Amino acid sequence: MHDAVAQIAAKIVAGDARALARAATVIENRTPEADALLRELGPHAGRATVLGITGPPGAGKSTLVDALVRAIRREGKTAGILAVDPSSRISGGAILGDRIRMQAHHADPGVFIRSMATRGSVGGVARATADLALLLDAAGRDYVIIETVGVGQDEVEIAGVADLTVLVLVPGMGDDVQAIKAGIMEIADIFVINKADHQGAERVEGEIQGLLSLRNRSDGWTPPIVRTVATEGAGVEELLAAVNEYRKTASRTKSQIPNPKSGFAIDHLGIAVKSIEAALGFYEGQLGMQVSLRETVSHEKVKVAMLPAGGPRIELLEPTDPESVIGKFLATRGEGLHHVAVRVPDLNAAVERLRKAGARLLNEPQTGAGGHRYVFVHPASTGGVLLELIEGS
Ligand SMILES: Nc1nc2c(ncn2[C@@H]2O[C@H](COP(=O)(O)OP(=O)(O)OP(=O)(O)O)[C@@H](O)[C@H]2O)c(=O)[nH]1
Ligand SMILES: [Mg+2]
Structure with a gap:
């Protein structure tokens, strides 16, 4: 049993795409092998940039992830994408749109994609997300991108898995920025104003700046505000640069992830x-x-x-x-x-x-x-x- 698990782990670490896909299913379904496999993979993780992308429904998160992955691939780096929907809110249309986008990367072994609609509790999703992120990290993916929908407590919990969190807002949110500031604004390391081709980007930016001026972060990082038009890929290189800058200068302790090495x-x-x-x-x-x-x-x-x-x-x-x-x-x-x-x-x-x-x-x-x-x-x-x-x- 142990040898079999060690063999699978070795294949994953060596970059075997089929072993990776099979392991992701094992981990998602929490079959008995999952824990043993994660323990085996734990020591190989820690290199990837694990990026959370969150924001209100329809803000363009998936489109942005897609554009970001293209930029990552242009640099010759690899990516894993986890699309999480804690509220099982996914509409047929959104799933279809995501599928079409995924197909664009389907033939590219440098891009691994999994969607997860939740069946159980948010805690369970956060755990599954953490485990899959660790798997992709150990598999040598340079970037692991976790897309979550929403503006509430669930996202804060899932954000605990990521090294950094990108909050995607859009023009015309007006007072909504005020309304969501409570939990989610606190976890944003980078702000994106997507749909910057729409009117009102200045106003949202002003509101974000207003909120940022009210607090100093203990890590000394000032969250940048990046404007993007995800559908055209505009601003995406800048976003990737901000992500890499954050990784270099500041980093968050992943204290909320159960330590796979100790299991406690x-x-x-x-x-x-x-x-x-x-x-x-x-x-x-x-x-x-x-x-x-x-x-x-x-x-x-x-x-x-x-x-x-x-x-x-x-x-x-x-x-x-x-x-x-x-x-x-x-x-x-x-x-x-x-x-x-x-x-x-x-x-x-x-x-x-x-x-x-x-x-x-x-x-x-x-x-x-x-x-x-x-x-x-x-x-x-x-x-x-x-x-x-x-x-x-
Ligand atoms: N004009 C404009 N439209 C955009 C932009 N980015 C995304 N969209 C459109 O906005 C719609 C929603 O985009 P998605 O990427 O599915 O948004 P999402 O945040 O992933 O949506 P959910 O996952 O359903 O919450 C789509 O019709 C996109 O084509 C942008 O920068 N400008
Ligand atoms: Mg989406």
Whole structure:
């Protein structure tokens, strides 16, 4: 098994296009080989420029990606494109347009393209995107371009995968620039005003400059504003130059990607509350976070609301029964941090190691919310905090 995986990884690293395509499917479908393969590829990644391109629907992102890829190919460099639609908002027309554009690159082995409409949670998409980006990076692609639609929290999460994020705006957005500034403006390393052949490019540029003047970045980078007409390829060389400049002078730590080498990552922080609705008054209403998932886990007698926070999430827990674990916790300790959940690459191996070392496990591994296997470790063993270990992805 291990040898087979190592052989596939070696082919991918050597640039075998068919091995790459097959591996992308394995990773997207999260078959059992996926994790082993990613661990094998991890050490080969880190060279690519991973570029996120985001912006409102119809801003011309796909057209721009296409033009950018042409510029990249003219320089003799290779590219991988991941088109992500977290909201499954893709219209038939958009898919068709993307297909036609993709066909233009179909015969070019220097361009790898995958589209992903989401089936599951945003967290799942962010993970799949991170994994595919790592695959393309390890496969030696010079540029990995991730196109995402929208202006919300989902994109911020996916942006955590990229080295840098390009935010595509268009003339005539007016007050919309103000409206989207909250999350997404913060993550933009380069601004593009596409459709600069339309009226109103100056006005959008002025608004972006206004917002930029309000903050200083800790990395000292001043996000440039590049005007493009993607349909004609105008301004695209300039955009590529800005991307390369950013890569040279500033770079963001990819702290939100689960480290493929260690396989450990914070999954969530569980907070016990008397009322999820009341707590959301703060987390959603005042702080501006967004719930991605709500569910009731009946055998735990608890209601859950998940709030994505980078890769990890905050998980609000409200008991449906005072006799439940969370109910008793609230009665004795009051509201507060209930547990920290860490993903581990191999739960059985972890459990075996911990048992041998005499750690106090509170349950046998079992299947919980989202179909994941988990085990709890008593605070006496962990430095005073209840620790949940969750298997894999
Ligand atoms: N006039 C003009 N039209 C453009 C430009 N760039 C893109 N378009 C057009 O705008 C429309 C939308 O372009 P797409 O590239 O599909 O936009 P998108 O942002 O990828 O759209 P979604 O993925 O559906 O959100 C298409 O009809 C493009 O031909 C531009 O610079 N100028
Ligand atoms: Mg598109």
